[in-house]
Amino acid sequence: MKNRLKVLRAERNWTQAQLAEALSVSRQTVNAIETGKFDPSLPLAFKAARVFGMPIEAIFQDEQEQ
Amino acid sequence: MKNRLKVLRAERNWTQAQLAEALSVSRQTVNAIETGKFDPSLPLAFKAARVFGMPIEAIFQDEQEQ
DNA sequence: AAGATATGTAAAGCAAACATGACTTTTTGA
């Protein structure tokens, strides 16, 4: 699962801490997701979609082509 | 998190077991998600979107309006 | 009535998604 969080954050000049607060998760969680340590839960992905005002698919991409 | 899995299944005349196989999860997992016991992971939501040929938002709905 | 099929549910266990706290490294700006 790839994601564009870092880019979307940069476009808005947000820090990981600011995004974390907008999503009501910890800064470490945002960092871990950005660096690919784990995938967000579905509810968190929905929150991100709401925060960025775009569909989930525009933020997260399934890299499993299978 | 609400979902339309039961309806989408019915439209296709699929059993929970058939959907489970298409998603490569257990039948109990499909049942638990349908009955709201827990939310699917993001990768599993992507799989469902691929199986049904529609965006994640057309299958799962965030009911938190907050 | 009896068997087959579909669904619901429960318990136990594992792995992944989070949390908190603390520390190090990198980037930034005055």
Place this chain on the structure above:
DNA sequence: TCAAAAAGTCATGTTTGCTTTACATATCTT
């Protein structure tokens, strides 16, 4: 240059997604 801010990382703990096994119930056919 140097300090502050941002980002990265590690350890530890809790919660939740998901598994397997097992059993109960409902419906449908024969």
